[in-house]
Amino acid sequence: MSKYEQLMASIRNQINDGVWDVGEKLPSLRKQSSLSGLSLMTVLNAYQALESQGLVVSHPRSGYLVAPKITPPEYKKTKANYHATEHINSNDLIFDVLQTSRQPDLINFGSAYPDPSLYPRAQINRSLATAAKSMPTSAMLDNFPPGNEELRQIISKRYATQGMSISPDEIVITSGALEGLNLCLQSVTQPGDWVIVESPTFYGSIQSLQKLGLKALAIRTHPLTGIDIDALEAALKTHDVKACWLMTNYQNPMGFTLPLDNKKKLASLLKQYQVYLIEDDVYNELFSGNKKPLPTKAFEHSDMTMHCSSFSKSLVAGFRIGWVAAGSQAKAIQKLQLMTTMAASAPMQLAMTRFLTTTSYETHLRQLRRTLAQRKYAMWKRLNQYMPDDVNIIFSEGGYFIWIELPEHINAYDLYLKALKHNVHIAPGAMFSLTEQFNHCFRLNASFECTDQHVDGIKTLASLVKQMERK
Template structure:
């Protein structure tokens, strides 16, 4: 059990013993930090967990209070399962991403970690070295399924977690997004129902739109992840072909499912014979001692296509990803040959050359440490400047913060206002076909914090307060 979970359980036990009664004010975050000796992030996460369970409530500019015991209910509401016969979101996503590419913009809306955290000099040396040895035959040898040495290295990485994956079922792709799109294409036809999270990675919505697929969006919580009751209801009521999920450091929420919930999730999908497409690009960016297991580790029926890449943990520009495709490997290779033909041969060889130096784990340890420090700094800055009504959800992995504002705030408008001040954010509209998350936005906390970033937070806070004030006056 993690530290924040231990603290949450301690407080729950105190509430059960009537040490804290309904309506009592709990110690503030800073008081709890001093009393427990835990970090601000750990205490904040524990309080968020308790709030999500209905054990405590937050009152603006007042603190946290013990809540009345929630009334148990097994009823799944309509809002927990959202049906979309037609997905139409690509234009909006394209416009937001294009605006975030400007070098003069504070890139809180970026999907990629700070590229200065990557070992670019060593990778470039590897690229120069292999470029001198590339021949016509080496290009042919790196056609689908991809470079043999690279596939072996990836298979060994799986083996370190106790997950048996043969190199023969691994297909190297141009980033994880190609792996995910090919996986979706191989198991669906236009008009099929596909399950996604709500909110979910916008690339999933773009893929559904491109392939003419219908979306079943399942409610997903920043602390507990996907709602399994709602998922089961969707499976019962619809002929679902595939399920595209991200259970490790989910984008945009950041939540990582517990091992027990992953086991239950895989068992449920196997029961309904639904193919699981696992988007696992952030699993190397954990802060604890052990890397979280992929859903593939719990799959005994061969229903999982596991997709990942080096783009978020090693280098973005090389576009090296893969899918452990099982029985679908050959068909995915055929589809790849008809689209991108193959992944860049020099890039594959350069990654193989770098991995051979055994510097990958050293780099990952440094990367995780810096991301954890920067996220902690971002959390402190936001807690210092944002209004009390803003709820900042964070996790002990990755580099995203999910900010939930009062429902009177429109983050689509906030995005436009912030961009006018050369600040980008990722508005909640990017991650859903509906309007459930229009009061939320995702913030990239991987950047080094300096005067520019601090002023950007101050500006965002001012814009948020302006919207809140205007709504009160209306």
Template sequence: MPAGRGAGAKYEQLAWQLREQIRAGTWRVGDRLPSLRQKAEQSGFSLMTVLSAYQLLESQGWIVSRPQSGYFVAPARESARETLPRQRLQPLQEVDINAFIFDLLQAGDAPDCVALGSAFPDASLFPRQQLARALARVARQMLPTGTRANLPPGCEPLRRSIAQRYAARGMDVSPDEIVITSGALEALNLSLQSLTAPGDWVVVESPAFYGALQAIERHRLKAVAIATHPRDGMDLDALEQALCQYPIKACWLMTNFHNPLGGTMPDAGKQRLLALLAEHRVALIEDDVYGELYFGAGPPLPAKAWDREGRVLHCGSFSKTLATGFRIGWVAAGRQAQAIQRLQLMSTLSTSAPMQLALADYLAGHHYDKHLHTLRRTLEQRKHAFYRAIQRVFPPSARVHYAEGGYFLWIELPEQICTTRLYWRALEEGITIAPGRMFATDERYRHCFRLNASLSWNSRNDAAIRRLAELIGEQLA
């Protein structure tokens, strides 16, 4: 189960409480909050605690302070405004997305561009010094026998650390069902391969992480794309229909802080999802690489938390939270663990031993949770800064989907805008975005794009956002 709401420092508990009240409508836009002194008296917290809570909420954009007047609720966020995909269930006999994606990924590779299209978080957020020390320690201790011990399923202490993190959330995942992989991408690919043969049907989201679409093309599968909501995730009615109509072998979902949308499936949805999969005896590949980046008081649980039959292959990674370049991910693969080890032994043999050992060493030092805590706060502040800037300068017809976790913003522009065109135009000026065309096999998201909001807010990025707004304006005119 998730850590209780309100875990963390006292001021964070108080900030969470106030944020929930704003969300619930207890305080509405423009309302004046109780003064610091009033709040301290009401709550029993110290004046300093109340001040810290208010400052945190202000940094996150929930409230604003006005000199001599106090704290007021800031203008509402956009995430409540909804846009449902028009077609809820879309069969794809053939998936062909690779050439396009590859062009985009290559084009955005210039080191000096403003990489708002990047999928990676700003690497300066990672604890490089601590990782370097772990790497140096491991280097000194490199044993000649190290190789064999790091073959699939991978380094035992690392698998144990990961299992302990599951246990801390009330999930019973044995180190034996965990396979260490070359990032979550290899985990997802091996999972898909272990469950399907060419020509089989699988379920994906629409829009979807392009890695899913690429894997489906690469493995010559057929897919049913199910409408996915920017707030709550996949349309489970449409999923049920697909499971009845097609011989589905596996579903591929991002249940928490979806890429590119940002949405998280509520617990009730995850339970229904598991029930549907059990009924139709279908496996779930759960891509959960952003789950640790929650802004609320506790992490959203993965669907695997309700899995009693080893049906869920839960894929995680350190690439988005700790060490992008290490290429260390994993899959808690349930009954597929053995099959996945075999596939890995045949394709890449194993991930690099020093990288596995360095992460095991780092995790043993108990710095990870502290790092994650800081990372979440920073990402929340940065994301909100981008959000506010976009709200300020983008045309009012733009809808910005803000999720309480992860570092992506999903932006819907008026239908006449083509974000692929916007992409090429922006690239000329050294700015990248991730156009909607990357996340589907057709043009249905051509007016949308994903924006990486993990970068520090500065004048260069501010100028980039303004320039994007101008380029959108040119297309609108």
């Protein structure tokens, strides 16, 4: 354990043992440094890591205070293990909600992307300008599938820092993670096949399944611990499943991370049933604490696991650069890409490579994680302050989503329509499901600074919920 991790562990134990009360100020950086004999930098790192885990909060003038304890709500399991849908018909709701989020002057709690002001815009633009100036005439061919070689090597080295051995030859650069996910699904299924998703799931998976004429098995999923492995096994036993499209870290929309043991169980079950895993892992850089969570691809069954990710949530969304670590499907995916979009944009691949080789991505990520943790915590506090007591506000570590369960008789789509009239946008639960099970839920993007305007947005939502409860 490094020195800052030792200090963190000792303060964490002190908080758990009640040495420090909620709201109490920890020793200042200087005082802690002289008490522990550690450098100011080491103490700062420990305090910041505790902050990103939600154990302490920093206040501009008071230093670091012990954060209130977050008690997860009780969660009722539904009786059904899974829900089967043979004919997917995702209505216009998803499209309408996404289009509406483009209106100017909205308080955009419904967006799936982080506050764009958190992207290092000047450095990204510089990389793009330099890449464009020095781009050779052969750029398009040089960056054909599987994509820019240097970029694939950089991505492969990032896997290596997690102890994973992913050859650059296995990686295909795509136009955002979404293209990768779609290509993966297409490469291992035929129309009419069964595919497993979470319930609720990222709406992109519902749309892709519909587009490819696939059938969905939506598995019972817990908002804090993720997909129910027993329910998953029940579905594998009863259906001839071809693939699973799952999010194992900071799931959209609920925010959970699948516990490590469940990732291992998932890998071993899918190996037993010889089912492909399409692992949608676009939020993995936005972890709290000090370690990136491992994907399921790190365990057995790696060759039949396609790990999809991108820079959209952690660096810049508009470049549309993502990738698939595609295992045995690498060649098939390249062929499909050549038949559809041909290749990810060459200037964008070059600009991304330029950014990653000339700028410290890690420094940016550290700052981003810290800011997101602070903002999510601030937003959670305000939600608790203003929402009625019978609303479940589900806080999970990492990422920037907060999942909210209203009393069951309140329809979150109605809340969405009412809130829009006040310029507040949310993502209603119906977008993420093939059933009506989540109609009383919504997802809130907590990546924005909790300004007066955002607090007003939360107050508006809370007062609308109270009005709807009275009816």
